[in-house]
Amino acid sequence: MPRRSPNLSLPFTAAAPPPAAVPAAGLPAPGGTRRLWLCLQLPQLPLEVVASPGHAPQAVIAGGRQGPVILLASATAAARGIHSGMPLNAALALLPDLGARQRRPDLEQAALASLSAWMVRFTPLVNLDPGGDALLLEVAASLALFGGPGALLEAAVSGIGGRGHDVAAAIAPTARAALWLARSGRRQLVMEAAQLPAVLAGIPVELPGWPAAVVGGLLRMGVRNLGDCMRLPRDGLARRLGRECLQEIDEALGRRPELRPACRHEERLREELELPVETRDGRLLLEALQLLLLRLHARLQPRQVGAQVLWLRLRHHAAGDSLLRIGLLRPSSDVAGMRELAAIHFSALRLAAPVVALVLEADVAGLQPVTPADLLGLRLDQGERLAGLIERLRLRLGMHAVHGLRTSPEQRPERAWQPVVDAMEPDTMKPEPAAAGAVACSLRPLWILAEPAALARRGEVPLFHGALVLEDGPERIEAGWWDGDDVRRDYYVARSRRGMRLWIFRERRSGRWYLHGLFG
Structure with a gap:
């Protein structure tokens, strides 16, 4: 009888290393190719939901x-x-x-989706295992933030437990190894891939979820666990298990790359609240909305995103729903700011019937970078205050009553600017490239009249509450001949007897004087 080789696992240990795996969801693996996976398995999920x-x-x-x-x-x-x-x-x-x-598989999937959205507070790469009972988190880059693997694992388990779920957890260098360890009920922290063969050796062959025929064949051969599988020659094992099962073992041991794409989260979040009693009281409705905004904030903050548009639906028994749209200049998760905008809406709201429920939906967009603060905790970015002011003004005056300005490459002053809806758009602060042949212009007044106003004159002296004194000029502008609206003007800065500084011009063809702007 031939003597058994002392190392029948050689085909596993000597296998050529596979090419480096492409990180899931395009996220780079921390520390080069080193990755660490936390598995949270919910063994009682079908019953819990x-x-x-x-x-x-x-x-x-x-x-x-x-x-x-x-x-x-x-x-x-x-x-x-x-x-x-x-x-x-x-x-x-x-x-x-x-x-x-x-x-109810639908309720199980909904619960997992909710948990995956909550788990992004630990890492952006959260994967839902196809088995439908586990979440896998790539946490290598998060260890220092949460105080190490043990503290991170406890924080995740505590969070899921607080949401009413029984959970088994494990950490390992590969996603499949972490999944198998969690399903075995062994809360283990395996930090190095070299430890995996010994750690996984005791996993029963029934646990990976292989076909019943494969598991039955292995048990009849006396193969009880993964350690027994790894001691068999690869070719023979492939014939008995099939290539897919063998590939799963290689993935668990880190010898084959495994793609684990991140979950895609909702682009519109929804929260609903049924009122204990129907009401028309705006103050009570605002307090109910505060609860919805706090729930929304709890879902936005872990993802580091903000709401761009809020849709508030007020439900009535005796009439159709009332719908309010609250647009934000910048994506925001600030509860106080969103409540203030809603309060302005409520102050002008006339309800057709008492409200019985509120439904809040938010269109999600990327959040602006974190604004730095000074030593007293005051934010240094004044743009946030300006955005809030513009939002409040638009609610009171109308969407089109408040807008930004953008310069245009045009010599005629009345056409040298354009209104823009997004008053906070960075490009509104930047002038357009100068037109070909354009020269540097002199000082322009902030207040330009929509149409030049004709001035009376005494001889050759223009009048505006008395004779005007010319202080600067002329600046000659001749343009527009190419579109049939040509102008030929000499512009001056003038001062009135009351001390007002005006921007006036003389039409070169007619010799008449016009007021075009005021400096203040």
């Missing part, structure tokens, strides 16, 4: 070949003999007051 409050015995059922069977049982039901895989008829015979609930 359908269970009723209290300690009554409950169970989730799923369809089986012979009829419904128990998928998961609550602790109270398990203590009285109910277990997974038990036929529903047998469970009801044993425990007639068992509360059986049909499984």
Whole structure:
């Protein structure tokens, strides 16, 4: 009988290293290629999303070949003999007051989506495992911020536990290894890939979720765990397991790249609140909105994004919904600022009927960079205050009553500027490139009349509350011959007897004087 090689795992340990994995979602791996994954597995999720409050015995059922069977049982039901895989008829015979609930995959997915949005406070790369019961977080870059892997793991577990979920957790250098360790119920922190073969060796072959035929074949061969699999020759193992299962082992050991794309989060967030009593009182509605804004802030802050537009729907029993749109110049998550804008809306609101519920929706956009503050905590960016002022003015005066200005490459003064809707747009502060042949112009008044106003004259002296004294000029402007609206003007800075400084011009063809602007 040939003697067994002392190292039948050689095909695994000597496998050629795979090419470097492309980081999921385009995020660079911290520290070069080193990555670290936190897995949060929710073993009781199917039961948690359908269970009723209290300690009554409950169970989730799923369809089986012979009829419904128990998928998961609550602790109270398990203590009285109910277990997974038990036929529903047998469970009801044993425990007639068992509360059986049909499984709801849609509620499970909604719960996972909500948790994934909450988890971005730890890392932007949160992946939902295709198995539908676990979240995987790439946390290598977050360790220092949260005080190390142990503290980060405890913070994540505590957060999920506070939201009503039982959780199993593990950290490992590969996503699949972290997933398998969490499903085994072993809360482990594995920091180096070299430790993975020994750590994963005790994982039962039933745990990875391989096909039942594959698992049955392995058990009949006496292969009980992943350590037994890794001691078999690769070719023979590939024939028994199949290439996909072998690839999963390689991914778990870090010998094959694994793509884990980040979850895509909603671009419109929604919060709803039903009022205990119907009301028309604006103050009460504003307090209810405050609760919705705080919920919205809690969802925006971890993602470091802000709301660009708020849609507030006021629901009535006896009439159609009232809809308010609150636009923001800059994406914001500031609860106080959004409440102030809503209060201005409410002050002018006339309700057709009492309000029974509020629905708040927010269009999400990227948040502006964090504004630095001085030693007293005062923000140094005055643009935020200006944006808030413009938003309040627009609510009171109308959207088109407040706008910004942009310069244009045009010599005729009345055409040298344009109104723009976005008064905070950076380009509004920058002049357009000068037109070909343009020369540097002299000082221009801030107040330009929409149409030049004709001035009386005494001889050759222009009059405006008396004779004007010319202080500067002339500046000759001849332009517009190419579009049929040509002008030929000599501009002067003049001073009136009252001390007003005016910008006037003399039409070269007619010799008449016109007032075109005021300096103040």
